Amino acid sequence: MSLMKKNQKKFQDGQTPPSASVVGTPGGAKTSMGKDQLSKLLDASLGEDLKTLSGFNSREAKTQHKLNALIPRYIDYVHRLMDQGWKHDLLPYYMVWSFDVASVELALKIGFYCIENNIDMPTDMYKSDVQTVMTRCMETWTKNQLDSDHSVEPYFSTLFDAMTGADGSDAWDITDKLSRRIYKLRGLLEDEAGNLEAAQKYLQKAYDLGESVKTKLAEVTKRLDDSKAAEAEKVTAAEAKPDGEDPKDSDK
Structure with missing residues (x-):
């Protein structure tokens, strides 16, 4: 069983990544810091973590690092950014990581937030827009779910309706x-x-x-x-x- 499918089973069984409250956060920063200070902190921390991530050769090793280190490290910051209505490259990165570890509900929430707030994919690693990346990630997740005889709903339909405009929004240009x-x-x-x-x-x-x-x-x-x-x-x-x-x- 691949690492992704193992992680999917964890989420299907009701398990979630460890809480950020028990895992080290970037620099041990307090949540009371302002927007500019938080942005600088995240820029520095994310830059170092992306370098570390690029050092892994296998996809499974990258996914394991995302699940065990990056997902819990940044979860509180992701929620704070969205709660405050702020923008940062962490959000689209975290969306992709969440898809990779099969935390699809959170991935969709972040993705839609990025679309609504005009947050683009970081150009240093992605050439496509958020909608395209979300759709590709959903396709991969859906196929893995179906291969394991697991349901893809309501998540597949949520993305499909957004992609086609069936939810009342404009159809995506993919x-x-x-x-x-x-x-x-x-x-x-x-x-x-x-x-x-x-x-x-x-x-x-x-x-x-x-x-x-x-x-x-x-x-x-x-x-x-x-x-x-x-x-x-x-x-x-x-x-x-x-x-x-x-x-x-x-x-x-």
């Missing part, structure tokens, strides 16, 4: 290549849930954007057509039966 993969996942989830019309709709959208789902789309469409035909036959049979006729008396 690449067709990424968007079509998310539509495919939504279609597969709807198919698994037995919602054939929705599955066909989303798989068709994925196909229109260039995703290789032709076979799956044809399969779902056939099952949907067969289901509609069966329902039509039932309606026709019910309409053809004389009113008040008791099936038990049909041979009398």
Whole structure:
């Protein structure tokens, strides 16, 4: 079992990262400091921690360090920044770390905060915007969840509705290549849930954007057509039966 999946299981079992109150915080700083002082402290501390993180070669070693060191070290600062309505590069970094250790609810909360407050991804490590990074992270997390037969809700739908504008906001401007993969996942989830019309709709959208789902789309469409035909036959049979006729008396 990979480290990410182990961490996912911890969160599914109700375990959370250690509280920042029992883990060292950057410089042992007090939460009473002002915005500028806090920003300088975080700049220095984050710079050192990013250097340390870049020193790990394997993805699993990086994830382990995020889970055991970075997540608990900065959690109080993340909440304080958002509570105060402040901006700092720590927030988008912490969003990605949270996705990496399967703390998806917090990752989404931070991501939406960044979008609402026009906080960009740090350009020294990311070339994409927050929406794109969130979508990629959600795709990876969703696939890992499905591979382990675990639910992806309500988190997948929360991001999907934001991405497509179904939540009432503007749809995200992300690449067709990424968007079509998310539509495919939504279609597969709807198919698994037995919602054939929705599955066909989303798989068709994925196909229109260039995703290789032709076979799956044809399969779902056939099952949907067969289901509609069966329902039509039932309606026709019910309409053809004389009113008040008791099936038990049909041979009398």
